[in-house]
Amino acid sequence: MDIFSLTAETLVTPIVLSFVLGLFAALVRSDLSIPEAIAKGMSLYLLFAIGFKGGVSLADHGIDLTLGLTLLAGVILSALIPLIAYAILRVLSGLSALDAAAVAGHYGSISxxxxxxxxxxxxxxxxxxxGYMVAVAAAMEAPAILSALxxxxRSKGGGTMEPGLWREIMLNGSIVLLIGAFLIGMITGEEGLKEIAPLVIAPFKGVLCLFLLDMGIIAGRGLRKGRGVLDAGALAFGIIMPILGSLIGLGTAVLIGLPLGSALLLMVLSASASYIAVPAAMRVALPEANPSIYLTLSLGVTFPFNLVLGIPLYLALATAVIGG
Amino acid sequence: MQTHKAKRVEITIEKIMLSRLTAAIEKADVTGYSVLPVFGGSGKSGAWTREGSIGRGDGMVQVICIIRPDRLDTLLDAAFAVVERHIGVVSIVDCEVLRAELF
Structure with missing residues (x-):
């Protein structure tokens, strides 16, 4: 399948169209909104379901060397990508060293x-x-924060990593739920999955649609608020960096010998930018950095790009290099 | 009815800083306070709302302490050490309370 037909096929899905609807609603200033508690509930559900299914998949296939190598590669990628992102930002945009470092941290972490x-x-x-790619996703959340700090x-001082912050990052609710559900899935395996399949399988895509509707609204609001905050170079970075990150992820996947599906996921993890864990860490450690800049870039530019165009592009690239 | 002079300190701070602030003021022996959610507002970075917020760092909360006037500086020193570099507002209002022994 060529990239255009793949893109067309992935664009016309309820998931992407729900996101586009949310984006549209926010941009035209509709009062459509998802209450905070429901958004949080859906995010808990999605984390539990994806973690659980990943654990079941690992229980089926067993633990091997590739798992360890992929985990290690994920940690290294998360730590190294911010350094590349920072260098590109300093060349492309007029952002200060502090804002560039804060943005760079978001791009090493994951969505x-x-x-x-x-x-x-x-x-x-x-x-x-x-299934273990879920664990790789969890492992890639934190190292980028250390790189940003x-x-x-290195540039001017000021970044502080207090012990309490480190504990909050490593034990934040999302990570605990994702890894916890992964372990439950791994321990209970297919039998456990059969018992709760009506919860974790059947409603999954419907809930994901609603969650992405909310994400579209948030991204649209971010874009509206962020207008004027980003210069052309920073906006270009929001598109260039995920593509570069995906290529780094693809190269790493080829080196490790990952199959197509897992290679795509490593590309997506390398290409995506955080908008949950890292912004929280940055508000504590680098409060002088402007949150409008890093949130608009990660949530308003890179997230929609990855969701709508990036994933099909990365899949086409991975298929061309690794084969279907 | 007999009333007693007190100070009401209102600290509006990012939610992510709440546990640090309450730990600091408790360390300064200010153990009585209330935490209120802030539903939205507008500041230097523009308008914001809690609706649809997904991040742990999103949103603001308000911490309210009512204390004896002679305890004010201790509380402000402790609070300021935490909120100094962060978005937020600290305001102090004169008030009166009925049961002075509680503050």
Whole structure:
């Protein structure tokens, strides 16, 4: 399948169209909104379901060397990508060293919603992927934050990593739920999955649609608020960086020998930018950095790009390099 | 009815900083406070609302302490050490309370 037909096929899905609806609603200033408690509930559901299914998949296939190598690669990618992102930002945009470092930290970390959307595309295309990629996603959340703080300390000082913050990052609710559900899935296996399939399988895509509707609204609001905050170079970075990140992810996947589905997920993890864990860490450690800049870039530019165009593009690239 | 002079300190701060602030003021022996959610508002970065917020760092809360006037500086020193670099507002209002022994 060529990239255009793949893009067309992935664009016309309830998931992407729900996101576009939310984006549209926010941009035309509709009062459509999802209450905070429902958005949080849906995010808990999605994390539990994706973690559980990943654990079941690992229980089926067993633990091997590739798992360890992929986890290690994920940690290294998360730590290294911010350094590349920072260098590109300093060349392309007029952002200060502090803002550039804060943005860079977001691009080393991951967006679990983009990851979930990519697994949904793989399932609709009938492409298998390794369940342990969920654990890789969790492992890639935090190292980027350390890299961002190191960049700030190196350039002018000011970034602080207090012990309490480190505990909050490593034990934040999303990580605990994702890894916890993964372990429950791994321990209970297929039998456990059969017992709760009506909860974690059947409603999954419907809930994902509603969640992405909310994400569309948030992204649209972010774009509206962020207008004027980003210069052309920073906007270009929001598109260039995920593509570059995906290529780095693809190269790493080829080196490790990952199959197509898992390679795509590593590309998506490398291409996506955080908008949950890292912004919270940055507000504590780098409060002088402007949140409008990093949130608009990660949530308003890179997230929609990855969801609508990036995933099909990365899948086409991975298929061309690794083969279907 | 007999009333007693007190100070009402209102600290509006990012939600992510709440546990740090309450730990600091408790360390300063200010153990009585209330935490209220802030539904939305507008500031230097423009308008914002809690609706649809997904991040742990999103949103603001308000911490309200009512204390004896002689305890004010201790509380402000402790609070300021936490909120100094962050978005937020600290305001102090004169008030009166009925049961002075509670504050």
């Amino acid at each position: 679990i919603v983009t990851f979930v959307a990519a697994t949904s595309v793989l399932e609709s295309q009938g492409i298998a992927y390794d 190191w960049l700030v300390t």
